[in-house]
Amino acid sequence: MPQKTNRLALITGASAGLGAEFARQYAAKGWDVALTARRLDRLAKLARDIEEKYHVATIVISQDLARPDSVDDILATLKEAGRHVDGLVNNAGYGVSGTFFTTDWAEQEKFIRVLYSAPIELAHKLLPGMVERNFGRIINVASVAGYTPGTSGQTLYGSVKAGIIKFSESLHADAKAAGHDIHCTALCPGLTESEFHDVNGSREQMEAAPDWMWMEAKPVVAAGIDAVSKGQPVVVPGMVNKGITTLTKILPEPLGRAIMNERSRRMREASKD
Ligand SMILES: NC(=O)c1ccc[n+]([C@@H]2O[C@H](COP(=O)([O-])OP(=O)(O)OC[C@H]3O[C@@H](n4cnc5c(N)ncnc54)[C@H](OP(=O)(O)O)[C@@H]3O)[C@@H](O)[C@H]2O)c1
Incomplete structure (x- = not known):
């Protein structure tokens, strides 16, 4: 059984994939976990499994991060439960299918809200408490796509993830410059087994x-x-993802773009066979 820390990690997108795994790994370290996503049944089941296995406290919050009030509602629920947040994992995310031309603005706006504005708003609203207690750990789940050149399809995905990487670096530097024990990390996975591609x-x-x-x-x-x-x-x-991001930094930009576009084209072709 893990030694309890009485710290709480708030994890977005905890109903599947990386988010559910973040919940298990923080719980295994003795952290309490607040799980949020839209699918309440999934969150409730994960919370039960975690409580049984790791004997930590869980809080389940069903919220759609595309709703402009969702961040305030999540924070209000935590306040009502009398808990402050020591760790934030901004993980919720998805890709918009179709091209930028064929997707309406409402879809694009939701995407920006869930993957960019909501994570930044959560960090901004949780930071004062972290500063007061002089402790905070923030993980923003970005992607290798934040480094690789943009290709056709998933048009906003890479730019939003690139923004999340830069935001994380700057926030980390801000906290360090101010002398706070607050760390912020952009996690940049490549292809990972989850429900993302379904x-x-x-x-x-x-x-x-x-x-x-x-x-x-x-x-x-x-x-x-x-x-x-x-x-x-x-x-x-991972070595492969490290290799890809290193290559994108050293290859001449036009060559990198050409390689990425060719790779995307081949994958689109292969999926038609
Ligand atoms: N899998 C990969 O290959 C890969 C690679 C690089 C980066 N990433 C990043 O990793 C993160 C996690 O993705 P994953 O691979 O674990 O995908 P996943 O298995 O599909 O999980 C995505 C999570 O995000 C939640 N979510 C989606 N839309 C939401 C909304 N509007 N409001 C609240 N929660 C929402 C989903 O919960 P509900 O549907 O229940 O709301 C789910 O819990 C994402 O930020 C993704 O961009 C993934």
Whole structure:
């Protein structure tokens, strides 16, 4: 049984994939966990499993982060429960299928809200408490796509993830400059086993990616938690993903763009076979 820390981690997108794994790994370290996503049944089941296995407290909050009031509502629930947040994992996310031309603005706006504004708003509203207690650990789940050149399809995804990486680096530097024990880390996974590609309808296309490009959620999450504990502003889990991000930094930009576009084109072609 883990030694209880009485710390609380708030994890968004905890009903599946990386978020559920973050919840298990923080609980295994003796942290209490507040789980939020839209699917209440999934959250409730995960909370029961975690309480049984790790004997930590759980709080379940069903919220759609696309709603402008969702962050305030999550924070109000935590306040009512008398809990403050020591760790924040901004993990909820998905990809918009279709192209930028064929998706209406309401869809794009929701996407920006869930993957960009809500994580930043949560960090902003939780930071004063973290500063007061001089402790905070924030993990923002970004992506290798925040480093690689933009390609056709998933048009906003890479730019939003790039923004999250820069935001995390700056926030980490801000906290360090002020002398607070607050760490912020951007976790940049590559292809990871989860429901992500089922939700955005790209499972068939992604099956064209070789097995060695895929990672399981467990080591990805472990890398994120380890990095934030050590105070690393960015972590790219896995040798393959590290190789990809290094290449994107050293290749001439037009060559990098051409390689990425060709790779996307081949994967689209392969999924039509
Ligand atoms: N899987 C990959 O290959 C990969 C690679 C790089 C980065 N990432 C990033 O990793 C993070 C986690 O994704 P995943 O792979 O674990 O995908 P996943 O298995 O599909 O899980 C996504 C989570 O986000 C939640 N979510 C989606 N829309 C939401 C909304 N409007 N409001 C609240 N919660 C919402 C989902 O819960 P509900 O549906 O219950 O709301 C679910 O818990 C994302 O930020 C993603 O961009 C994934």
